Amino acid sequence: MKTKIAIPSASPGGLEASLEAHFGHCDLYTLVEVENDQIQNVEVVPNIPHEQGGCMAPVQYLADKQVQKLVAGGMGMRPLMGFNQMGIEVYYGEQAPTVGSAVDALISGRLRQFTQNHTCGGGAGGCH
Template sequence: MKIAIPTMGAGGLECDRSGHFGHCDCFTVVTVEDGTITATEVIDNPPHEEGGCMRPVSLLAEHGVDAIVAAGMGMRPLMGFA
């Protein structure tokens, strides 16, 4: 399973989680197999522009993300993941 976490800074397991999905610097994606993290990847978040809140949804789908951990997310991205 691939899980994306909106993160600040350079990304990675040591970075802070972003408080808002669409305005994060990047996404830290962890691959979990049998309850263990087996891989980590950082995906840069494209600039947040008008109507651009669906861009990260598509980006994460292209990278095969199965789940996301986020504190704040607008309705359009939420529905896009649904």
């Protein structure tokens, strides 16, 4: 079964790119397709302007791209709830230095599921 994973990434994206700290404010996402624990495809897509739909715009954008899992270092409560409602599993990737290492950690079961305890404070619902 194929799984599409999104990782907020620093430019230029790809497996060697570092993870961006907050999913909603990243410049781009690296989308990694995995099948049978093997990377099958890597695609880099730009993020959409945060103003169009606020915190939920990137959630819908990734759902439209058939993303099933997301690895993030930080996000607010509203987007986390949005991903949960869309059926996208969110994992906490704060220790991963690169996109590739985050994917490897996810495949091998070393990443924890992102919970309310990991969400950022601040502003209305901690939009990151």
